Amino acid sequence: MSGGDGVSENHLRRVLEMLGEPTWRHRDPEAWLGLESELGVSLPADYKEIVDAYAPVQLNGHLSLHHPATERWNLGEWIRSTSEAWSEIEFEEGEPEGDPRASLGVRELVFGTPDGLIPIAGTDRGETVFYAPRGARGRASLFVENGEGEFFEYSMGFAEWMWRWLVGEEVTGPGGSAFYPGPVALRNLPMTPQERPETRYGPPRGM
Helix, strand or coil: CCCHHHHHHHHHHHHHHHHCCCCCCCCCHHHHHHHHHHHCCCCCHHHHHHHHHHCCEEECCCEEECECCCCCCEHHHHHHHHHHHHHCCCCCCCCCECCCHHHHCCCCCCECCCCCEEEEEEECCCCEEEEECCHHHHCCEEEEECCCCEEEEECCCHHHHHHHHHCCCCCCCCCCCCCCCCCCEEEECCCCCCCCCCEEECCCCCC
16 A cells, blocks of 8 residues: 555545545444455455445445445445456456556456455446455555456555545546546435435535
8 A cells, every 4th residue: 555554544534524424324343354254355444444434325426335234235245246247257368458467466367356356346437446455566456447448556545546536536547537526425325226315415625
């Protein structure tokens, strides 16, 4: 992670301030322990804090976060199904663009394991955010697939990545900015087919 724990905590604070009062609707340490035991690796602390604070949620109409303690929008199920879908892809020579294997130090690209890429968030634009426990040559990193077969590595924590995404930086590849001025829009993902959650907004952020 870039900058060490102090920088990570600083970006986590910035994200929480930008999103507004956390709801902690589904906070459940046991659910995280079960998921991490299944994955064989601990997920980033800043990621878990943001998920516990707000998920299941969609931010600014694009970025969705699932939660490990819910039946609908269950993070574990989403990681499994997303990893299975990616595992079925047969990459040709020279693919994918931005091949993560060199950073991971592996010969085969795998998904949903500590040696590969673990999907942790996605957008309705087809972008997928992956946690790479052994990316950046063992220091851990994030990879983002831009929905068009290109991977981009970011040596930073999830909170820093999210903060940069929210302020409009291109952290899903060139041309991938999704900036919306004004307060961040949050919409709880519906917990039943009939539920129609209203969009709420974070505090003013002078943007």
